[in-house]
Amino acid sequence: MAGRRSGTPDTRGEIIAAAREAFASQGFDRTSLRSIARSAGVDPALIHHYFDGKDALFVAAMDLPLSPRERLAEALDVPRDQAGVAVIRTMLTVWDDEAYQPSLLGVLRSLTSGTAAGTELRTAFVEGMIFPALRQEIEGGVSERAVGLVGSQIIGLIVARYLIGVEPLVSMDSEELAQLVGPTIQRYIDL
Amino acid sequence: MAGRRSGTPDTRGEIIAAAREAFASQGFDRTSLRSIARSAGVDPALIHHYFDGKDALFVAAMDLPLSPRERLAEALDVPRDQAGVAVIRTMLTVWDDEAYQPSLLGVLRSLTSGTAAGTELRTAFVEGMIFPALRQEIEGGVSERAVGLVGSQIIGLIVARYLIGVEPLVSMDSEELAQLVGPTIQRYIDL
Structure with a gap:
């Protein structure tokens, strides 16, 4: 699909960055995996490839620049x-x-x-x-x-x-x- | 409309009771005046008659059984x-x-x-x-x-x-x- 890339070494990081921004601005409940995929410019299926659902993505996104x-x-x-x-x-x-x-x-x-x-x-x-x-x-x-x-x-x-x-x-x-x-x-x- | 009453001395109290329950179970954002009106069995317009919007109703609903x-x-x-x-x-x-x-x-x-x-x-x-x-x-x-x-x-x-x-x-x-x-x-x- 136009504008969507398949997995690259940075894809996981880009998904996490998009998720962090979405969770921060909208909270957990109102954030959808679909909207995160759109922000990251990837296919939603790729998120499922890297993360076992929204909870797992959130936990990864919480792994802030610091521990x-x-x-x-x-x-x-x-x-x-x-x-x-x-x-x-x-x-x-x-x-x-x-x-x-x-x-x-x-x-x-x-x-x-x-x-x-x-x-x-x-x-x-x-x-x-x-x-x-x-x-x-x-x-x-x-x-x-x-x-x-x-x-x-x-x-x-x-x-x-x-x-x-x-x-x-x-x-x-x-x-x-x-x-x-x-x-x-x-x-x-x-x- | 069937099941909807016009204002009675208790209407305000019934709206507040319905609002309290809705805000408590769903939080402020996800509660609509329409759903409160439905629970209270009144026309939505009656809510506007008694309260100046959702914020005002919430504040009234916060006037708990205690102060x-x-x-x-x-x-x-x-x-x-x-x-x-x-x-x-x-x-x-x-x-x-x-x-x-x-x-x-x-x-x-x-x-x-x-x-x-x-x-x-x-x-x-x-x-x-x-x-x-x-x-x-x-x-x-x-x-x-x-x-x-x-x-x-x-x-x-x-x-x-x-x-x-x-x-x-x-x-x-x-x-x-x-x-x-x-x-x-x-x-x-x-x-």
């Missing part, structure tokens, strides 16, 4: 009593970056959409990427209760600052915010 | 050093109640949907109901920074426990959770 898990692991290579501020500082650095923010917002909207897909994605994203880093990389270890509570404050800060837009959280300097919220994370870690 | 603002105000009638636990305890009591939870989840999904309607609703719900209670009812007053930070932990706990379903937060006893998260709220209040 949240690796970034967190790196940030958590500090003494235990500095872990709280380090977690928030890293989270804000990643989310403040305009290269990542649209994709991350797309993921977040899908996570909170309350659909079955949202449940799948929670497992892939929150439990697959963020929580293991907290569990494994904090010096001395943390309880599951602590992981959940840390997660709740991280999720709330992200929703308030980036999704809903609660002031003065939106305008605050990220380091000031890390110093204010860090002790909350630290207290949960030490529970 | 979040009044409930919070009541809960905050305690000494300042008990406000943190009181806020979380009240929030969990309301959200754990199966009579309110579906409606509240509908509101939350709409707030996080990232659409223009979400922005409108944020103003109506978060800033119109929850934040003023925090601002006005805490003995001695709080800073705007504190209001935002308290909001972030409340939102995150709600999203984690009720929307995403993060364990062990889902299974935890509400009083235990209030005792664990209360000190976070208290620290923000005292910042």
Whole structure:
């Protein structure tokens, strides 16, 4: 078909790039594989060749220019009593970056959409990427209760600052915010 | 038309009840005034008679069997050093109640949907109901920074426990959770 190419070494990457943009701007539910294929200029069948359905493509598209898990692991290579501020500082650095923010917002909207897909994605994203880093990389270890509570404050800060837009959280300097919220994370870690 | 009634004293209430159910089960975006009219058994024109569009109907439908603002105000009638636990305890009591939870989840999904309607609703719900209670009812007053930070932990706990379903937060006893998260709220209040 005119304008459609068959598989090349870059096809998979182009599909992922188109998917990332579509998921970010329209959310998971409203994005179709057909529209992604159109944006990528490929035949829809090629998407099925590379990915086992929309969920699998979304998970691949979430593999952002960075790996949240690796970034967190790196940030958590500090003494235990500095872990709280380090977690928030890293989270804000990643989310403040305009290269990542649209994709991350797309993921977040899908996570909170309350659909079955949202449940799948929670497992892939929150439990697959963020929580293991907290569990494994904090010096001395943390309880599951602590992981959940840390997660709740991280999720709330992200929703308030980036999704809903609660002031003065939106305008605050990220380091000031890390110093204010860090002790909350630290207290949960030490529970 | 058969099955459709013209306005009666209860019509407004029946429209609101139908709207509440529709918004809760389908979210704001996917709910149409036409489908609400059908559920309520009234002519769509009657909805426009009582409400100035879908946003206005949603705001009316959010006027839950309880007023979040009044409930919070009541809960905050305690000494300042008990406000943190009181806020979380009240929030969990309301959200754990199966009579309110579906409606509240509908509101939350709409707030996080990232659409223009979400922005409108944020103003109506978060800033119109929850934040003023925090601002006005805490003995001695709080800073705007504190209001935002308290909001972030409340939102995150709600999203984690009720929307995403993060364990062990889902299974935890509400009083235990209030005792664990209360000190976070208290620290923000005292910042």
